[in-house]
Amino acid sequence: MSKITLKEIGKALNLSVSTVSRALRDSYEIGEKTKERVLEYAKSVHYRPNPIAQSLKVNKSHSICVIIPEIANNFFSEVINGIDYAAYERGYNVFIFQTHESYEREVSSIHLGMDRRVDGFIMSLSGKTDHYDHLDLLKSEEIPIVYFDRVPPANNINKVVVNNFEGAYNGTKQLINKGKKKIAHITTPLILSITKERLEGYKSCLRDHDIEVDEALIKFCSFDPQEAIDIVNKLVYEDQIDALFLGSDRLALNALNAVKKLGASMQNKIEIVGFTNMKYVDLLSPVICAIYQPALEIGHAAANLLIDYIEARRKPEPKQIVLKTFMKTND
Amino acid sequence: MSKITLKEIGKALNLSVSTVSRALRDSYEIGEKTKERVLEYAKSVHYRPNPIAQSLKVNKSHSICVIIPEIANNFFSEVINGIDYAAYERGYNVFIFQTHESYEREVSSIHLGMDRRVDGFIMSLSGKTDHYDHLDLLKSEEIPIVYFDRVPPANNINKVVVNNFEGAYNGTKQLINKGKKKIAHITTPLILSITKERLEGYKSCLRDHDIEVDEALIKFCSFDPQEAIDIVNKLVYEDQIDALFLGSDRLALNALNAVKKLGASMQNKIEIVGFTNMKYVDLLSPVICAIYQPALEIGHAAANLLIDYIEARRKPEPKQIVLKTFMKTND
DNA sequence: ATTATTTACGCAAACGATGCCAAAAACAAA
DNA sequence: TTTGTTTTTGGCATCGTTTGCGTAAATAAT
Incomplete structure (x- = not known):
């Protein structure tokens, strides 16, 4: 069935393999008439070139x-x-x-x-x-x-x-506009390009609004849910933050989950912005303002x-x- | 670099291609000594068999x-x-x-x-x-x-x-246990196997609890968000449902979104259960009880x-x- | 009609690996 | 030494394509 090869087409049409090959690739050195014959026959037997053989060749x-x-x-x-x-x-x-x-x-x-x-x-x-x-x-x-x-x-x-810098800048700004002052940033490992760029956007925005950058509020976090919980707890209870800026998708969900565990009253005190690509962010319960990537x-x-x-x-x-x-x- | 072939190994070791091939596949008909020579040399030049050639052959x-x-x-x-x-x-x-x-x-x-x-x-x-x-x-x-x-x-x-039937049955039961009587089912096209099985689970559970199956409450819905909204509106305002059983992942999110649009007071009246595989369902705001697939x-x-x-x-x-x-x- | 040029096609060698068959080398038996 | 066996190895065709090169046949130029 699906094992039609150039050779078989050639045999059926009394043509050489190379002629068939060239006819199918519409080569200039093949006569119009034979081209048509080949094309028609190939279609009639559902010829499909073997990509593996092609790969090997070229x-x-x-x-x-x-x-x-x-x-x-x-x-x-x-x-x-x-x-x-x-x-x-x-x-x-x-x-x-x-x-x-x-x-x-x-x-x-x-x-x-x-x-x-x-x-x-x-x-x-x-x-x-x-x-x-x-x-x-x-x-x-x-x-x-x-x-x-x-x-x-x-x-x-x-x-x-x-534009990670800009996205982070605007996200941070959003928090500042709501009157937040102690804005923590939980983010991915520093070796990633996105981490650096977003971190810079965050810092830059704080500086532009005369908020001093507190390195203690910048946390690099793995994708382990428990680690997110620990970090959020520390930030909330020890550092008394009033806002969170989250650096990436999986991190955002973990952190949101951690915030939820703080209980309803605490939740409302903490404003959250973060990079995420979840559909329907508006269905999330600790409210999060999402920075989307297309x-x-x-x-x-x-x-x-x-x-x-x-x-x-x-x-x-x-x-x-x-x-x-x-x-x-x-x- | 990465273009080492059997032929080249053979040339380097003064062996034929077939011997090299067999040595690498640890064939019984190759002497131990040559096997070792070949293996060692192959490793030293980082030989990697060409899967395309192999595919063509076998x-x-x-x-x-x-x-x-x-x-x-x-x-x-x-x-x-x-x-x-x-x-x-x-x-x-x-x-x-x-x-x-x-x-x-x-x-x-x-x-x-x-x-x-x-x-x-x-x-x-x-x-x-x-x-x-x-x-x-x-x-x-x-x-x-x-x-x-x-x-x-x-x-x-x-x-x-x-076990779609059982999952649907249990989901529906959950709603019944909460005292719900008018339970609508929004689901995927009927041609899908999952649709039929889940639908049967839903119906069966209703029957077992002496609730009559109302075909008007069973809605087949595409993945278009607006369609979900229309359907939910109709079910809520015309059919006065008090619970929703959702048949699939994308559908569930669309329907949840539609329910959210009903406003806070309405939301609370409608209990929701649905098949979904979203992580962190507990972060969703119209509360949904999720039926997960592993x-x-x-x-x-x-x-x-x-x-x-x-x-x-x-x-x-x-x-x-x-x-x-x-x-x-x-x- | 003879030579030159073009057109249309076939032959055969790749691509890298596998596997059958035969042959060379090694060893045992006579 | 010669013959017979066994162990190791090489040669070659093959998988389905592509492509350079050669060459009939057809057409054009002389």
Whole structure:
């Protein structure tokens, strides 16, 4: 059934394999008449080229490899959705590998992708990645790569990011506008690009409003729910904070949960703003003002940027795309 | 660098390609000494077999294809996580295709998978799939396939599902126990297996508690938020319901949103139970009692079942795995 | 009619790995 | 030494494509 090959088409039509191949690829050196014959017959038997054989021959796979920390995360799954959307439009397959925030898995994912001869990579770095030589491998092999969200510290790379500084600045400002003074910041490991940028936005905003930056109120937190609870408790009871600025998606939910546990009366005293990509934030009970990333657009832009780059005859200069975050208030 | 082939190893060691190949696969017909030489050299040059060439030769790809309605959905992304977990353990790659609830994309995804010579499929049917001949293709090609969640109506197939009937029954009972009498059910298209099973659980529970089943209170709803709003409004204001039983993840959030829009006083009158896989349901404001599916386990079980089947010499009888739902109350 | 040019196609060698078959090397038996 | 066995190894075809090169046949130029 699905095992029609060029050879069989050739046999049926009394043509050589190469002629059939060229006819299907619409080569100029094949006569119109035979082209038609081949095309028609191929369609009638539902011929589908074997991408594996093609890959082997041309050392390309018409597929891209996405490496992300975690699929089961609103932000990343939306990004994948965007990537998938663009890839589908342009006829590319998508491989997805998760690092689960592990450097080793990041490295091995890169190798798996290269083994599969993917045409390019889209990646967001793991929370443990603090050196970047494994990426040099890709560079030296001249494999196109687009980073998003958590990007390595270099500027001659393709990347799609959001204005994290501005998003954090505006989020913090929102809290200040509500009269809050002791604003804590719970965030991701400092090695991540997003952490630094958001932290700077937060600090910068405080300074601009004559609030001194208190390093004790800046907490780097893992994705362990209990750790979030401990940190929130300390901030609330010892440091007497009146607002929380949360640095990332999973963190935000953990922290919200921790705040909820403080009880209703405490909850109301603490204003919360945070980066998250949860749908329906307005259904959340400790009210949170969400700073959104346009995840779908990020994925779409990243995939298109990558494929453009893959298909370009002369490789263009690396491009940096910066999209806007947006806030979704709850009141 | 990464382009070491068997041929090059052979040249370096003065051995033929086939000897090298066999040495690496630890064949019994190769002398211990040469085996060691080959192994050592291969490691020293970081030899990695080219999976594409292997695939072409043996017509297998050591990869599985996952076809689901939507990645950006808590339930499915968790399932993928489980699949990925098992596949990684057992050395399989994973292709993911989304149908976006389209029958055509379901068909084309199957073809894409087959083109790539995947060793097997894991799928959950689209919301539009009401005939199943495209699946026969897989069957006739003898490609292993495991269904989960939304499965076709046949019993000689591999599948991993939950006890939807029981979950729905218990959910409905929960509402009855709170004294509710007019319990509406908003759910997915009736062609889906899950819809029917849950609907039966709901009806059965009502009957067992001497509440007559009112077909007007059973609403099949798309994933359009506005439709959910309209339906909820009608149910509340015209039909005067006092409880809602929601049939699926995305639906639940839409309906919750609709209920929220009714205003605080109305909200409190309506008790809500629903299938969902959102983390932190207890943070949701119209309170909802969640019926959870063990998504990670489903994925893990499905992948292991599939890979067991793929690797079995004698193909075993199709297996049906039924896992338990569990409730997470909010009060 | 002869030569030059174009057009339309076939042959064969890759791509990297596997596996059948035969052959060389090693050893045992005569 | 010769023959027979066993152990190790090499040669070659193959998977389904793509592509450079060669060459008939068809057309144009002389």
